[in-house]
Structure formats: structure tokens, C-alpha cells
Amino acid sequence: MSDLLINIVDDSAEKAIKDEQREDLSSWKVAIIDDEDAVHQVTKLALADVIINDKKLEFISAYSGEEGFKLLQQHPDCAVVLLDVVMEEADSGLKLADRIRTDLQQNNLQIILRTGQPGYAPEEDVISRYEINDYKTKSELTHNKLYTSIATAIRSYVHLCSLEESKEGLRHVIRASANLMKERSVHEFANGVLKQINAMFNLRAQGIFCVSQRPQKGPEELASDQQNAFQIVATSPQYNTIHGKTLQDIDRSLETELVESALQQKQHIFGSEYSALYLSTPSQWEGVIVTKGNLDPDVIDQEILKVFCVNISLGLENAKFFSHLNEAAYTDNLTGLYSRTGLMEHAQQRYPSCEEKLTLFIVDIDYFHEIIDSLGYDFGSEVLKKMAFQLRQSFASEAIIARLHTDVFAIALPDSKFDIKAISKICSKPLIVEGNSIRLGVTLGEAHENAGQYKLNADELLRHAEIALKVAKEEHRGAGKCFEPQFEQDKRSRLDMLADFRNGLAHHELFLVLQPKVAVHHQRIIGYEALIRWQHPQKGLIPPVAFIPIVEHSGLYFELDLYVFKQALMLLTNHPEIDLPVSINISANSLHHHDFISELKTLMAQYDVDIARIEIEITENALIRSDMAILHLRALKELGFVLCLDDFGAGYSSLAYLAKLPLDVIKIDRSFVSSIDHSDSALAILKGMLQICQQLNKRIVVEGVETVEQLDLIKSLGVEVVQGFYFYKPMHLEQILSLHKNR
Template identity: 35%
Template sequence: MVSSQDEPLFLHDDDEVTPAEYSKGFWKILIVDDDQEIHAVTKMALADVIISGRQLEFFHAYSGSEALDRLTEHDDIAMVLLDVVMETDDAGLKVAQAIREQLGNDEIRIVLRTGQPGYAPEESVVKNYDINDYKTKTELTRSRLLTTVFSAVRSYQQLCTINENRRGLRKIIHSASNLMEKHSIVNFSEGVVTQIASLLGLNAEGIVGARAPHKDNDILVLGAAGHFANSINKSLSTLNSDEIEKNVRKCLNEQRHIHTDTATVFFIDGQAHQAAAYIETKNAVAEYDQELLEVFLANIAVGFENANLFEELRTAAYLDPLTGIPNRAEFTRCLQVLSEKPDKDKMIAVIDIDHFSDVNDGLGQDVGNLLLRAVALRLTDQLGDKVFVSRISADVFGVYGPANIVTPNAFSELFALPFRAGEHYIPLRVTCGFASATNPESVNGKGLLKQVYIALKNAKNNSFDRYNYYEPSMEQDTQRRLHLVRRLRADFANRKLQVWYQPQVELKTKKVVGVEALLRWPQSDGSFISPAEFIPLAEYSGLIVEIGSWVIEEACRQINAFDEIGLPQLRVAVNVSVPQFRKRDFPELVEKQIEQWGIDPTRIELEITESIVMEDPDLVADILRRLKQQGIQVAIDDFGVGFSSLSYLQKLPLDRIKIDKTFVNNSDEKSGKIIIETIVDMARRLGLKVLAEGIEEQSQLDYFLGLDCTEGQGFFFAKPMPADQLICLLQKQMSYS
């Protein structure tokens, strides 16, 4: 729902948009907000807007990750109206950073909107993020929204025009004189010698020289022709000709042409660079030819200046200014070349520094920058000249080279020793993705980069070794996950998800004393998608917070329904996800549902996992205490699976421990029994109740009865079932009692 703070978008100021004729095409506007009404209101406010003869076309995203999906699908979006607080408090800020760094898009205009400015103060946001405007939703009357959109779209249009002109100029220069190639200055200089010689009707014999950078006393041969050809990129002194060196120096020092009986040195005067073209003429140049060459050299000066300028532009465009190594644009360009000539002996890799942000947060950005330079230096030094190394994102390096060099073992050795950053020696761990350059799928350079990133993501999620090689199935899995996320969002919005309940029983009597609320996603053919598959997708997409809140609401509603028909007062256990716990107002959200449905808070039990606790133990303990103050029960789910369970057990206000079914399955083995008996005894000493999960056999039930474990859950008693079946089961139980 839109809060009262958002109402200004409904207001109509005196300013009106004058209707105009419009041309073909649209300005694409992406609205990113987790509130559907914000989308509707914004679209309504901008419905008839025409800017520079074009209407607006709207795209929608409801979370940060979905926004990046839209931006990946549409690379010509002009403007993003971006909510700051969505699935996380800084989701919008992360999207803004990803647009500039991950997607490398500096044209799109970003306008942040927030209803909670305290989460992202304007001054710090503008300072730290490359955004174009920052508005609280209370500021955005229709008039101000229109002003913001007009300004952003026109700014985007101007940037696109500038960038298009630059691209056109580069194409012209490239096609005319090949200046954007690696040896463009060499080719240009050789052409100067050849053309001057041609104008004079001579064989091309000569050099073009200029003062070497940072070495004014040394003259470097930029280009050469004829018997001087082998002197390119060498010092003029290597020609071993005092006469040539003397005249070239004189030409540069006096800034004029030098004529002798056997040669002429032409002065090329650019605004920022000067050069001398030495041409063997055998005879003195006629006055008419000198005048002709003056005109030619005037153009040559411009061309020479452009050659230097474009070399500098190329350096700026394709080099990372922090580390001095190639950047993402150059890496992608080189991968494009590689994609056109696949090489089975080449391997592509990306190296992601794990938890690099901790260095910036703990030691400061200056130390972080020194660390990145140290990593770049070690990579280039130790991998050698045959390997191309680049920095393609804030803490990600791109590499390609011989497959026998670009290997996981090589990277492991590279990062085995700490890196020096100022006074600090910092150990680093990295995650790597690899892709072969054989390119069987005939993708372009960006496609190769996408493949290696898919391998990296797979390594982050699934690989114990912290690296993985790309396989086509990974991309298929990614496409399937994205498809499932879209379907999940649609089905949740259409209330097609269901909450089922699995009974929890008192072991001695087999009487149902509680149930666990479990999420189910039915399909049209009667099948179900496994929670093990769609719950991680819900967490990835940010939808888990909404779904989790809905499950809590359903549990409260169902308790109320049980009471209405006089069923036993059962507790209902609800699983809580990590993203839900990150929201500091989570206890208030639970309390609101309890009050709305008028139920006893002791009837609700929230199940948390060790992963939630380890995210931020102090924060979790504080939230649990607030929940306990309301009377809500708390259980640790899957206890003992992790390695840190004991360290936090005494610190948390718990009611119940659930023994994981992996231990229950091993209850017939000596080692399994030792662990189970230790957990039960420890829980008893701490005053905690114990519930055994996954009981499926009589022998398992008998074992836990012998341990004096009071409660259990599993297929031996009942499978998860819809609410109506649970009601029948409970009514049958009442009739027997």
C-alpha cells in the first residue's frame, strides 16, 4: 500500500504537459519499487508525457535483482526511478552501483526515491554513488516528477549523442588511417614518410622522430620506411649517423624545416606534440615542392596530433586508472577478438576477491586501493607476458591466456601468501570462474564474459574448491531459475501458494501437540515444485520476505480457525528466513499478525536455523528477546548440523531444540547415538524441550522413548497435509480421547 507520505503523486499542480506530435520510438523508463501501487501511480502520472517527440515506455521491477534482469534485457533504458529500500535497506543503492560497475552503463540516468530517507541520507548517497537525483517520495508532486523525468531523459539523450559522435569519430579514424590499432602511430609515421617521398617522386627512405616521453634529450623513431624500417621504436642514436641526428635535433630545437643537399627534415608542428620527418632526397628540394609540402605538412600536423590524441583516448578508455592494467572494456574487446578466432589452447577466467569490502570497511579505502594495486602487480608479474590481465570490476580481475597457465592451481599459488598494502599484510581468498576459449556455442565477447561469470556464480554457490568451469548446463539452469522466479512471483501474487501442516506429536501418547507450517507450490498438473528448489529462488529474488510474512499470517489465521471450531490448542511452528531476520521491525510485524487474529502468542513458535544466528549473533539475540517478551516460542531447527551450535546455545532465549533428521537416521549407529544422547542430555540440563525430526520407523520411536525425548515429527506419524485434512485428523483424535 502507498502510505500517506506517497500521496503527493496523486496531486495535480498547475503545470500541465502540452500535447505534442510524437515520432516513432519511445524513451524507456524502468520503475523499481516493491510497492505495486507506486508503479501504477507513477505510470499514471507520466502516461501522456512526450519528450523530444517520443512517448514513454514503462518497464517494471519489484526487487533489486529483478531490476538488474530488466537492465540486462534492455540496454537502452533511459532512466531508472529506483526505490532505495526494498528486499534490503540498501537494495536500491546496490542496484545503482551494479549499473555503473557490473553493467558498465554510464548513460542511464538514475533517480533514487525513498519513503525512508533515514536509511540513506541524501548527502552520503550523492557523495558515494553515481546517481543523478535523489528524492523522497513526499517531494514528488506530479509537477516535480515531470521536471525530474524531463531533465533525466534529456541528459540521457545528450550523453547518447555525445557517445555516438565519439563512436563515429573513432570509426572514421580507424577506417582512414588505422589509428586505433596498437601500432597506429607507427603506421601513421610510416605513411608520412611514404607520402612525402611520393610527392617528391622519390623512393620512401626516411624516419619520423619525436622526443621520447619523460626523456627530452632522447629522440624516439616513431615510424620508418626503406632501409630505416628496422629502427622503429628505437632511439635515433641507434642509426649511428651523426649527420641525421644533428639535423633532426636542429629541426626540433629550432622548430623549422632543415634542408641539405642530400636530405630534408620537415618540422611537424602539432598543438601539443612536435615531430621531425627526415627524408632522403639526394638533391635539394625545389621551391615549388617546398610550397606543396607546406600545405601537406599543415594537414600532417593535424593528423599527427589526432594520432597522439587517439592513442591517449584509447589509453584512457581501455586502462583502469587505479591499477594501470586494462579495464573491463578492453577485456571485453579482446574476448571479442578471441570469439572470432576460437583457440582451444586458451582459457578465460575471472578472479573475485572474497569479502574485499571488509578491507575497505575495516582499514579504509586507501588501503583497499593499495591492495588492488598489489594484486594486479602480482598477477601480471607471476603469470607472465603470455597472459592478459585486467580489472573488470571493483574487486574482480579478468584473465585469459594459455590453458596450462590459467589454472586453479596457479591462482591458488598466487594467493597463497599475503599481499602488502602500506603497513598491512593482508591474506586473501578468491573465488574463480573458468571458461574455455574454444567457444562451441559461437557467442561473442560479451557472451564469453557472461559464461565465465556464470561459472563464477556457480563456484560461489556450490563449489567447495572455490572455483568452477563453465558448462552449457549452467546457463540452462540459470535460465530455468529465472523462469521459475517469474512464475513464483506470479503465482504468489495470484495466491496459488499453499501452507500445509505436518503434525508434531507427544511420543508417549502419539497425541498431536503441534504442527509445522510448510510452504507448498502446486502446479497445474497436480505436481509440486520442491521447497528445496523454490525457497532458495525466493531468497535470491527477495520475494522470501513477502512470502515469509504471508506464512506467518496464514499460521495465525489458521490458529484462529482451529479455535473457532473448538479444536485442541496446538502450537504452530513457522520457519523464518535470513532476510526476514535482517528486518529490524520483524518482531513488530509478528506482533501485528497475532493481534489482528486475536490469538495467544504462545501458540506461535518461530524456527530459526544456525545460518540465521551466524549472520549477526548479537542482532539475532536481541530480536529473539523481543519476540520472547511477547510470549512467542523459539526453536532451533536442524540443531547440530553446523559447527557453531554450542557456542551460541547459552546466549539465545530458546524453548526447543529440533534434532535434525540426519542424526535420527543414524540412531542405529554407535556414533549417531552418542551425538543424539549428548544433545538430549544437554537440552535437559539447559531446561530446553527436544523434538526429534524425521522419525520414520518404529525402532526410531522406541529409541527416543527410551531417551525420555518428549516430542517427535516424521512420516511415521503423519506426512504434511492441507489444513482441511489436518482438521479431520484432529477431530478424529478428539473423538478417541
């Protein structure tokens, strides 16, 4: 009965063909609903000239969930929809899937979910609820995979449409198949199939369901990770003794010989006492159902059998992939440990309530990126595997162990006697990787769920441990921190501050004050330094020390520096009477920004300010970060800016920079001035720094001069320009204008 052979996808026989002679072909409508135009174009290009079952593909497009609903409403004959999960909202695709099934009642339309976010997968109940037929990430939808998915979906669409026009027996197939498709476990699915065969054909037969453990054309990780064995995944009571075993592990019998024969011939086999139904899924998992009963092909309805086998094949594919998705969602593929999701799920199951104290440690390998940079990703992967093995050896019997991401592990221990020091010692044991012994440094975060808690809040426990880890990394790598409520309060305060700062930039709440620079001998103002201040509408004046570190850490430094630069240019444009140069501070990070020079040029051109009226101050630590900082510094000099090195001596001092960089002014940090009037060593250091700068012909500004004693000493050392509270504090614009008027 070769006409009953079921092989859902046979790429060798059904490859896409180009046939320019056949312009009159009808078409399959395929809807692309995605908010990225590039996805539409790439999909159409990948499937251009594809022919499936003598029909071309006709593409219709929509770019949002609402547009997609209207499009499908206008095209009820659409066969397949390629549906983006995240569009105008994070779940727009899922909402549309719901409306397709409920509002439009398009139950034959095949829905293939797509997402551009690796690692994201909808929950099983979501796929079941909306009858999602397939799920792919956009990056994996190559021509072959797109073709396979579309071809499979169209066949499913065809079969469903045929069923609607068929007799009552075929409707029974639909109901039976729909029940089976809901099963996400291969074993539950297979058990359901055995029951449905008896119900379908009025049998009371015993049987077995044998399935291959890897596909011939499935994802690489599935095709390579499993042994090429056939397992008995479901049995009737008579065959319970072989349930779960592979064909190689059980004694040969008439049933096993029938399975092997069906697999070899790749077709159904019908006998007077036993029958075997051969199944092949789109990814070419193979299966054989052996029943101890007569499935006489001359008696049973052939159409019902065909459709039943097709739907079983699709259902088997569905169950297989859901098993894989379930494992992928809860297990880290590299180490075999739990993933982040697996940790949360397993912890919640094992400790639904905290009768014991539960401690969660998070272990971060210090400077793991340097291992990758110097020794490669393969070596780094081996390091992670060895670390996972070491954690299993140390805690496997009592802990839940997970790899959260990259080089970060988690250890959940009930009623643990371990502390941060003990965990750190275990994790820092030497690892033998490719014959080399390496010892890793680690930083840890710790959090507790106290005994007696009514219900474990695994999400909160993990969040607290991660906050503790972040604090530890910021304060001292190689150590650890145990979570304290203050950490969370500080984090919320920083987030609130950051949100307020963004709003403050948008509403111009930040303004400039100017601190004069003074020539000490005739005590005249020779220039200004522009300093940023923030007048919050509710919180009042916020000092820079309260928000600048948060801005730097959050990556908004570039926006702030451009804001300050623009405000200074506006001030000089609106007040030409300020005819002395104003120096503007540029953060270390901005100097490394690719667009730094071009943005400054744009602003200078916009306000047409004489470049002689602007000086740029660069903090010393900016110079050691990268070659780009030095290139940008030279570019600034070529543009004509006077360049000042701010806070010299307070950071990573390097005399080599003074010799080779185009610096005009060196500003001595206030920390060297505060104690010169009562500390001989401080005075000696200051003398040495001044002598070096003078010999290099650099102009010098000494910051932080606050007393007459400090001023007298500095004058005696030959310093010409100072800045500090002794002469002037930072002043508002009105005060500066008054100074100029009086001058």
C-alpha cells in the same frame, strides 16, 4: 591582435553573479529532461542567479522522452538541453537526441547527455550520430562543472546561431568545423585542421599543430596523470621528422620559438613568413598552430578567423575527451590492465577466429572484503596493483590480462598448457605490500573456445568462465571449476524456477500443510508445525527442497516468510476450531531483516489472532549471524511468542546460546534419531543433548520419529513430545479439520 584571443572558458572573468537590480534581462532557455524530479531541483538550485553573456537562465522541464520532444517542439529557441540517457526506456535520451536532429531539425541546440550510472558511456558512433555536445555523469555535475558545461554550450549555441545569419564564408566555416568535430582521434583532428586552414584562406602552407598533454581545468585524473608537456600532434610533410615529439625533445627553431611565444602571450602572432594561432579549450587544453605562410590580419576576414578558431577549440576539446573516454572504457584506471570492455574488444581483435584453443581463466581473490575491512581501501588497492603486476610478470608476453571488477581478474591464453592448479599456484605467490608479505587465496573459473571455431564469441567465453567461477565459489572456495554445459542448464533452471516462484507467490499457488506434534504417553496431538508446499499449475507439486534453497539464495526469503506467516494467520482466523498452537518457521536471513518485527506486528494487528496460537521456530544457524538476530529474538519473546530452536545439533551448536537466549522449546534434529536403535554412539549423543536441555528447563520436541523402536527408546529417555511419520505425515487442511472433528 589581442581582440582575436580565443579562450573559451575563463571562470575568473565569467563567474556567476547575483544581480537583483537587473530584472529585465532576457534569458537563455535551458531544458531539463530527466525522469527524476530531484535532478530538476538540484540543477535549478545549482544554477540559480547565474548570468551568462548578460542573460539569465530560464529553465523548462520535461520528465520523459515523449514529453521532452513536445517541450522542445514548443520552444524552438531553446539553447541547451540537459538530457537523461535512461528514462522510460534504457535509450530514451538517445532516441530523443535523434528526433531533435532529424524531426525537429534543431541543429543549433546544444545536447548535454547525463547519466546516473557510473561507468556507463554511449558509444562513439552514437555521440557522433546525434551530435552530442557533452557527456557527464550526474554525480560529477557540481556547481562549477555545471556552470562550465552550460556556459560552453551557450557559447557554442550563440556561435552557431550567428553563423546562420552570416555570409557564405561563415557557412564554409561550419562545414569545415563539422568535419573536424567528427574526428575522435586528436592526431586525425589536428591533421584535418591543417588542411582546413589552407582551404579556408587559399594557402599552400606547411605547418605544425602543438597541443598540451593535460588541461588546466579538466577532470582531476586528466590533470594529474599526464606530464605538463606540449606535443606535436600533426605536421605537414616538411615537418614530419618532429611529428609526435614534445617541444622539449626537438631542437630550437623559429617555429618552436613562435609556439613558445604564443603560449606565453596567450594570443595569436602574425608575421610576414610565419603565423601562430593560439587556442584554448573550455577545460584549458592549449594548442598552437604554426603555419609557414602569411595570415595577414588586415587581409583575411577577421570574423571567419574568430569563428574558425572557436570551432577548432571546441573540436580539440571534443577529440581530447573522446580519447580519454576511449581509454577509460578499455583500461582499468587502478591497475592499468584492460577493463572488462577492453578484454572483450582486444580478444575479439587478436583472435577474430579460433585457429588455436583459447582458454579464459577468471581469478577471484578469496575474502578480499576482509582485507578492506581490516586494513583499509588504500591497502586493498595496493594488493590489487601487486596482483596485477604479478599477472603481467607471469603472462604478459602471451596473455590478455584484465581486471573485470573489484577483486576479479581475467587471463586469456591461446593454446595454453596451464590448468587451474597451475594458475592458482601463480596467483597464490606471496605479495609484498607496504613491507608485509601476504599470501592470497583464490577461486577460479575456466572456459575454453576450441580450435577451429569459425568466429570467436568472446562474450560467450567470458560468460561461461563466470558461470564456472560461481559454481566453484558455491561448492568450494579456494578451488576452481572448468565450465560444463550442465552448469548453464542448471543456471537457466534456477532462473526459470525463480520466475515461476515469483508468479506463484503472486497467484497464491503456495499453500500450507500441517504436521502434528504428539505427546507420546497418551498419544494426543498438542500442536502443529506449518510447512510450505507449492502446487505448480503445469509442473505439479514441487517439494520444498527444490525451491527453498533458490529462494534463500536469491534474497526472496523475507517475502516467503511473510507469505507463510500471513497464510497461517488466515488459516487460524478462518478456522477457530484449530485451537492448538501452530508453529511457523522463520528463515535465518529474515531474522536479520530490519523490518522483520514491524512487519509481523502489522500482520498480527491485521488478523487479530491470539498470540498464544502462534509459535515461531528459528533454525539454529540464524543465531550466529549477527547481534540483530538476537535482538529480534528477544523482541519476539517480549511480544509473547513461544520460541522454538529448530534442528538443534545439525548446525553450529553452541551451548552458550541455550543459556542466554529466551528459548522455550528445543527441537532435536532428525539426524540424531535415525540411527539410535542400532548405534550406541548416536544414542549416547542424544542422551547428552536431552540431559542438557532438561537441566536448562527447556521443553523438548524430537523430530523424525518413524519406527516403533525409535519411539520406545525416546520414551525411555523421558521425552514427552515427538514429531514424525510414525504418527503423522504433513496433512492438508481438510485432514486436520477431520482430526479435530473426530477428537
